[in-house]
Amino acid sequence: MADLTITDVRLTPVLISDPPLLNVQGVHQPYTPRLVVEVVTADGTTGVGETYGDTKYLELARPYAELLPGHSVADLNGLHTLAQQVGVDDARVEHAIDVGGLRGVQTADKLRLSVVSAFEVACLDALGKAYGLPVHALLGGKVRDHVEYSAYLFYRWAAHPGGAGESDDWGAALDPAGIVAQARRFVRDHGFRSFKLKGGVFAPEQEIAAVRALAEAFPGQPLRLDPNGAWSPGTSLRVAKELEGLLEYLEDPAPGTSAMAEVSAGTDVPLATNMCVTTFPEIRQAFLTDAVQVVLCDHHYWGGLRNTRELAAVCRTFGVGLSMHSNTHMGISLAAMTQVAATVTDLDHSCDSHYPWQTEDVITRRHTFEDGRLEVSDAPGLGIDLDREALDRLHRRWLDEAAYGAMRDRDDAAAMRRAEGREDWTAPALPRW
Known part of the structure; x- marks a missing residue:
């Protein structure tokens, strides 16, 4: 029988290229942050997930990942319980607009959900691989x-x-x-x-x-x-x-x-x-x-x-x-x-x-x-495989703080300000018209 106990968790923030797409907040940055989550079980099965990679998500994902070794990938309900053990700087996120998702008011609870989502997907991916089932079968x-x-x-x-x-x-x-x-x-x-x-x-x-x-x-x-x-x-x-x-x-x-x-x-x-x-x-x-x-x-x-x-x-x-x-x-x-x-x-x-x-x-x-x-893939788990070389390359870009540090947090208004002739741009108050 497969040993579903989590023994290791890997977090890899990356920066991926993004075109100059416009929205009410401004323009997409040349690169946008994402976080790749990997959970590894005792029998060597690895599951992967993905979510936002901005600093506020990383600051929660890192201590959360430390709680997971010893947890079973099958205990999906327990993922949310564990998340409540990780403190969130409410002053940092409460009432802040999440310009990356344009999703309205950001709160500590919403932040936790966005982080847990990647770990849940990674656990489902590992669970599906362990039992030879696609994630949709587990759902x-x-x-x-x-x-x-x-x-x-x-x-x-x-x-x-x-x-x-x-x-x-x-x-x-x-x-x-x-x-x-x-x-x-x-x-x-x-x-x-x-x-x-x-x-x-x-x-x-x-x-x-x-x-x-x-x-x-x-x-x-x-x-x-x-x-x-x-x-x-x-x-x-x-x-x-x-x-x-x-x-x-x-x-x-x-x-x-x-x-x-x-x-x-x-x-x-x-x-x-x-x-x-x-x-x-x-x-x-x-x-x-x-x-x-x-x-x-x-x-x-x-x-x-x-x-x-x-x-x-x-x-x-x-x-x-x-x-x-x-x-x-x-x-x-x-x-x-x-x-x-x-x-x-x-x-x-x-x-x-x-x-x-x-x-x-x-x-x-x-x-x-x-x-x-x-x-819809019927392969075990999500039906995908990580490209380790690509993951490493995009992570090295994230690590290059001198060249890319300003883009570790997505900010469409700041990207607009950095554009030529738009130094005074501020995200408009809503409604704009």
């Missing part, structure tokens, strides 16, 4: 063989200013024509059949024009717009009226549950969120006030894959739709997303993913989208 079994993803469109610059970061051949997308061209490439390269535009960058009229251009270029295909709380309820209602009949849903147009409820009461366009509902205590107000009709789950936010399934059950109970949020992730997280998405019966909308924008990874074989979908 109750898959209900679909493929998971559909959506093209994630961004306003962007052609390159990071000053030659920073890695170059690509996407070019700039700063107007409706540029967004449509970007969408066409996503279709050509990956076969996506739905499109999400990250808004909140330009005045609402310009973003309305971009959605209309997408609707003309891709008639009948699902479209989404996400301004990350950039608009007041009045502006949100005006945009909703302009785009009625074109949007699958409008995501977080206004900041906070109360503002979203005000918008919801004035439009039939479905509202989605990954900002005002990111933990179980936030569900009650949002659902009882009909503030949102779609929740974008994210196992990093919610504390793992099993909590994601619990969220799905709550949404089903209240008749609220379910989709899946994405952060700037690598292939470990995408594998975990796909495994849990395969088990959710009522996954009503295609999932988000930044993955096509990420050119660097730590797995031996990149995920490949076909017809906008990923095949």
Whole structure:
């Protein structure tokens, strides 16, 4: 019988290249931090997980990892109990905006969940390998063989200013024509059949024009717009009226549950969120006030894959739709997303993913989208293998504090300030319009 006792935990922070993608906070940095978690059992089985790599996550992950030797990878409930033993500097995180995820107010409890999520995935990966089962089997079994993803469109610059970061051949997308061209490439390269535009960058009229251009270029295909709380309820209602009949849903147009409820009461366009509902205590107000009709789950936010399934059950109970949020992730997280998405019966909308924008990874074989979908792996665990050479290379970049230390914490506003001619930029107060 396999010995499932954890004997070692390895934490490897990395910096991965990121294009100059724009949002309401500013612009993505040339490199973004991620944390790779490995748990090793007594019989030599290794499981892997991934989450945010910013300093505040590392400061919690390190003492948490020290508690795990002697713990069984099968004791998944115990992971959350152990997390409560690790203190969090509340003054550092409470009421701070998490610009990396644009997820609203950050708290100590949310921080713990985001850290535990990576360890839970690593334990599930190890457990699946030990028993020769895919993670989806450990979650109750898959209900679909493929998971559909959506093209994630961004306003962007052609390159990071000053030659920073890695170059690509996407070019700039700063107007409706540029967004449509970007969408066409996503279709050509990956076969996506739905499109999400990250808004909140330009005045609402310009973003309305971009959605209309997408609707003309891709008639009948699902479209989404996400301004990350950039608009007041009045502006949100005006945009909703302009785009009625074109949007699958409008995501977080206004900041906070109360503002979203005000918008919801004035439009039939479905509202989605990954900002005002990111933990179980936030569900009650949002659902009882009909503030949102779609929740974008994210196992990093919610504390793992099993909590994601619990969220799905709550949404089903209240008749609220379910989709899946994405952060700037690598292939470990995408594998975990796909495994849990395969088990959710009522996954009503295609999932988000930044993955096509990420050119660097730590797995031996990149995920490949076909017809906008990923095949659900039936291999043991997550069905992926670490590329040790790539992991080491990206970790060495993180270690080079002189060259990359400013990017160990993602800060889109700071990245905008570092851009040429934008020294005075500050992240705008929300709502912006």
